Amino acid sequence: MDALYVPQRRSRRFVKKATNLHHFRVEIFLGEIDLHLQELDNRFSERSMExxxxxxxxxxxxxxxSFDKEKVLKLASYYPEEFSSFDLMTLEGQLDIFMENMHNDERFQNLRDLNxxxxxxxxxxxxxxxxxxYLLIKLMLILPVATASVERVFSVMTYVKSKLRNSxxxxxxxxxxxxFIEKQVFLQVPDEKIIDRFQNMKTRRMQL
Incomplete structure (x- = not known):
């Protein structure tokens, strides 16, 4: 690894002299890490990362x-409808007792995720x-589902609300x-029941 790096199928004149260790560590490994970090920055906003x-x-x-009480309280503050200012003060004291209980209870020693x-x-x-x-944990568990559902709706909206139906x-x-989104559910409903539903909504001139 201390030998000079020899490029394959490339002119040596345009390659900076460096050892194999420097090439694989800096140009390959760290370069790949930078690409992943850039992709994460483009995919997730600052608020999402927080x-x-x-x-x-x-x-x-x-x-x-990895427990950090200040960050947990900050997370709870993002849900003002669920946690009032009084609830946040109560949660702050509740977290100290909760963590002490968790460390002393063997049933919680080998858990690996929020679920x-x-x-x-x-x-x-x-x-x-x-x-x-427990309320905060439930909110944390449904957050990915809610986010995915919103993204799914926006992607479907491009099909439903097209240029011909923009009004x-x-x-x-x-x-x-x-x-459109729950098509698998609606496919289980017989056509006859749908026809009867529309027929009974109001008086019609003819039978559907």
Whole structure:
């Protein structure tokens, strides 16, 4: 690795002299890491990265080694409808007792993710003891699903609201999106029931 790097199928005149160790570490390994970091920056906004960082601070992996109370409280502040100012103060005190309990309870020692943590809290009835912590964990678990659902709706919207149907109202567009996204559910409904439904909505001149 201390020998000079010899480029393959390239002129040596345009390659800076460096050892094999420098080439593979700096130009290959670190270069690939920079590409991944750039892709992450383009994919996730600053707020999304902050949310992910705060969520990781309540992970039970390695006996809650990444726990950070300030970041957990910051995460809770992003849900003002769920956590009032009084709830945040209560949560701050509840987190200290919660973490002490987690470290002393062997049933929570080998958990690796938030999903297993939430199930263990329910099984041990501790979701009733620490309701605000459990509420925050539930919000953290549904956040990826909610985000994916929103992205799915926006991608489908390009098909439903096309240039030929750009003047449709909000209610009609919402109905079309529901039927388009949940098509597997609606395919289970017989055509006869749909016809009867429209027939009974109002008096018609002819039978559908």
């Amino acid at each position: 949310l992910l960082t705060c969520m990781a601070c309540l992970s039970p992996k390695d006996n809650f080694s 297993s943590l939430s199930m263990m809290l329910v099984n041990t009835k501790k979701d009733k003891t620490y309701p605000l912590v 449709m109202g909000d209610q009609f567009m919402n109905d079309c999106l529901v039927t």
